[in-house]
Amino acid sequence: MEDLTGKTAWVTGSARGIGRALAIALAQRGCRVAVHFRRSQTQAQKVAARIDAVGGESLLLQSDLVDPDQVRDNLETIRKEWRRLDILINNAGDYLRRPIERVTPEVFHRYSRGALEPAVNTSLLALPLMRKRHWGRIINLGYIFADRLVGNPNVAAYHVGKTGLLAFTYSLARRAAKWGITVNMLSPGMNENTVNRPRNPEEFVPAGRLSKHRDLENAVMFLLRDESEMITGTHMKVSGGLWV
Ligand SMILES: NC(=O)c1ccc[n+]([C@@H]2O[C@H](COP(=O)([O-])OP(=O)(O)OC[C@H]3O[C@@H](n4cnc5c(N)ncnc54)[C@H](OP(=O)(O)O)[C@@H]3O)[C@@H](O)[C@H]2O)c1
Secondary structure (H helix, E strand, O other): OOOOOOOEEEEOOOOOHHHHHHHHHHHHOOOEEEEEEOOOHHHHHHHHHHHHHOOOOEEEEEOOOOOHHHHHHHHHHHHHHHOOOOEEEEOOOOOOOOOHHHOOHHHHHHHHHHHHHHHHHHHHHHHHHHHOOOOEEEEEEOOHHHHOOOOOOOOHHHHHHHHHHHHHHHHHHHHHHHHOEEEEEEEEOOEOOOOOOOOOHHHHOOOOOOEOHHHHHHHHHHHHOHHHOOOOOOEEEEOOOOOO
């Protein structure tokens, strides 16, 4: 198991789902972890308590990440408490599956912004803190169609937001490499907590099963290694061959 003792991480949206699993996986490896929530306070408190119970160190943060001022407040707390931020996992994001003709402009903007802006706000505002140590890892949870210009009329707003996030990932990767910071997108296909669970995953997914949290943890740990410093601006898919 990787040793992340001394490092600090912020996992956005880590009260439940993939974020929760990644926060716990980092803590198990000695990393101090900022557990973050928007509305799921009780669940986030449980994640933080679980980390603390096994001798880890957690910090509880609340915000709606679409608002840059709330992100600034979160980062100020991290700076005061830890004076460093090594790892930023941009996991938070809402998902909307609805036929495009039934989506109002207001709802479209809410979900496209919700897929893009949290990661943009945290990344841009965390850069000064990350640059201090000339080492950083930013991992943006994406979507396997983010690199394909195809129509997806049932998830259009999400698709637009995540595609924008991939463009942002590439741009930031090019600039941040000189500061020792890698920026990558990590996309599950259908994960164990998917809201779109197929009736027959063994036939639907080429690998014969949905991805599990531990598959994503494995990919994250690979990207966090010192030896992965040249791996930046990539779109890594953990989908078992689904839709590649
Ligand atoms: N699960 C999958 O199969 C799958 C597939 C492809 C991509 N992904 C991507 O992987 C990531 C995690 O997915 P998941 O299914 O584990 O998600 P999830 O269970 O729906 O949890 C997402 C979390 O993000 C937080 N969040 C959303 N918008 C936020 C905002 N504006 N500000 C602050 N927090 C916000 C929510 O916080 P609160 O609950 O506190 O409000 C929520 O706990 C997402 O980016 C998703 O798009 C997942």
